[in-house]
Amino acid sequence: LFTTGCYGFVFAGIKQAAAVGIALIGVMYALKKKWVPYAVCIAIATLIHPYSLMYLIVPFMQFKPCGKKTIMLLTVAVLGGFFLRPLIGTVVNITSMMGEEYTVESFTQEGVNIFRVLVCNVPTVLAFMYRKQLFTDSTNEENLMVNLAMINGAIMFVGLFGTANYFARLANYFLIFQSISLPWILKKIGGKNRQILTALMIIGYLGYFYYANMIAIPFDQDFARISVAEYFAQMGR
Incomplete structure (x- = not known):
């Protein structure tokens, strides 16, 4: 259920997902300290969507969380x-420089849903709770995944106070790192705590999934679309 958010994001923003995919290839090069291919990947991703410039922080995010x-x-x-x-x-002004047209009014709209913010900050909370166990011997790759997951949660938090559309879209550029870091955190915690946390997460994510798709935005509303046959029939009118 947690990784479904990454999968569903692709359908909501195909161009953004393509940019993220190319930027992630750049992250692989950054981990190998191959900076030229990394820069090329980020440059190509930026041509698809300017928010990919955020991946320029990757070289500076390999510190221990x-x-x-x-x-x-x-x-x-x-x-x-x-x-x-x-x-x-x-x-x-910053968003305008990045190629997006937003107005002051657009940033005074309703913020990100509090439940969404809480879900996105689960890795951050667990990282602080079990920091000695997790990061005593962690690698640069593991540190980077957790730090970028924290970036996702941090941007979502800022979105509580502004327009949900903008900040949620911005945070989604780092959404994949939630799905990477969370299983690693649970695996490294191990023991009875891992079992308890896994059970709590299953219950919590089921509740969040139900809320998001049945209460906040009904599932059938998103899939109320015409068929292919109906589409061509309308074209012939």
Whole structure:
């Protein structure tokens, strides 16, 4: 259920998904410290969608999570959320430079659903709870996956205070790292705690899945589409 979010995102934003896919190839090169192919991949991804520029942070995100750098990162996210409205003009200017047209009014709309924010921050919470167990001997690759998952949760938090459409779309560029880091976290925790957490997550994600598809946005509403035959019939009118 958790990984379904990544799968469903592809249908909602094909161009964005293509850009993310190419940027992820760049991440593989970055982990091998092959910076030229990495830069080329990010440049190509940016041609498809400018938000891919966010992947330029990858070389700087291989530090061990839950240290001073993580605290600074999360502090910036919290302050960014609470001070979003005074900074809306600056945010609009930045998005315009990246090729997106947003207005001040678009950033004063309803924020991201609180349940979505909580779900996206599960890896962050678990990382802090079990930080000694997880990161004592963690590799750069593992550190990077968790840090980028935290970026996803941090952006979602900022989205609580602004337009859901923009910040959720921005956060989705790092959504895949949630699905990568969470299984690793559970595997490394191990023992009885792993079993309890897995059971709680299954219950929680089932509840979230039901809420998202039956209450917030009814499932049949998204799939109320005409058939191929009906489409061609309308074209012939």
